[in-house]
Amino acid sequence: MINQNILEDIAIEYGTPSYVFDIDELTKRIIKISDILGDDINLCYAMKANPFLVDSMKPLVGKFEVCSPGEFAICEREHIEMNRIVLSGVNKEKSDIEHVMDDCGGVGIYTIESLNQFAILNECASRRKITISVLLRVTSGNQFGLDEEVIEQLISDRAQYKYIDFKGIQCYSGTQKKKILQIEKEIDWLDGICSNLREKYGYEVRELEYGPGLPISYFEPNTDNDNFDMLQQFSDKLDGIRDKYEITLEMGRFMAATCGIYLSRIADLKTNNFQNYCIIDGGINHLNYYGQTMAMKLPKTDFIHMDSTNMHLTEKKDGIVPWNICGSLCTVADVIVKNLPLDNAQIGDMIIFYNVGAYSVTEGIYLFLSRKLPKILTYDSKNNIKLIRDDLSTDEINSRKL
Known part of the structure; x- marks a missing residue:
């Protein structure tokens, strides 16, 4: 972490209040996260956690989760390659999708949060005769994502959507999960959904994107805020599904907080x-x-x-x-x-x-x-x-x- 003498000099030269982001600490942490998880795991930065780190994240992660037109505009200014963007968000406006497809050549993958979103994306792709890759977001019991029954409906009818490549499943259920047991149960649940789609509809999930919501320790007396022991337990749990899917882990707080x-x-x-x-x-x-x-x-x-x-x-x-x-x-x-x-x-x-x-x-x-x-x-x-x-x-x- 930055020497206090340097922080004092910053305060004198630039004034307060100020934020200072330690890029050395950021780099060291993400390298350690990647080492624990393994090279076969894709890291996706949820940029809502801190958009000012997008440029610094370019060499450290493979993907960027974008949840609003404003965040997408930041990625455009930062020259993020479009194939690295996961276009997420509970409200995708048609005009924004058209901008992404017409002016930017589309993005790497789109998440589906509702049947209405699916209809918009399908219409935009069909009109342009371009195939887009999508992840179906499964709800964890809130306003985000789709019920499992709706996912089954889309998968069972997938042959009629010529320009939609159903690549896989996405899920994020919350942040600051204190117990590894909750995360392990969610992995089993998602693996079960994928198995059900294969058995009932002959559909093979190729990509599983998951936001584990690993915790950061903010308060005394526990100042050990790396939580790498829990990350190792999580990595061990992933061993059971590594060979089944391309796994993308979406994280924001766990990457950026420290x-x-x-x-x-x-x-x-x-x-x-x-x-x-x-x-x-x-x-x-x-x-x-x-x-x-x-x-x-x-x-x-x-x-x-x-x-x-x-x-x-x-x-x-x-x-x-x-x-x-x-x-x-x-x-x-x-x-x-x-x-x-x-x-x-x-x-x-x-x-x-x-x-x-x-x-x-x-x-x-x-x-x-x-x-x-x-x-x-x-x-x-x-x-x-x-x-x-x-x-x-x-x-x-x-x-x-x-």
């Missing part, structure tokens, strides 16, 4: 009703720890004293003191963590939040109160620091055009 760092400096300190409050220049609009409960859990953090002259009157508290870390939003909900011990905290000091490489950068309530979006930087030992997005004002988005 490479992200969020830098924020203390803007104010005070004590109200015997509670110590530390106001930082960031907030919950920038930080999102999955599983945080009323700010009671302690995420992995570091604290750095910065060289600054504090000319303001402040209630100085010497020694290690628990602080409620609150952001700059004018809402009582903007509490990031309660009772975080800080040693001789002063205005201008910096708190470093780790494991924010997934979702925080795009999932926060960014437009609330029209505060600026943070700078985004990447770091690696060869190219050092790159500013890949400056801070952005949101007041124009939040007001009518005059």
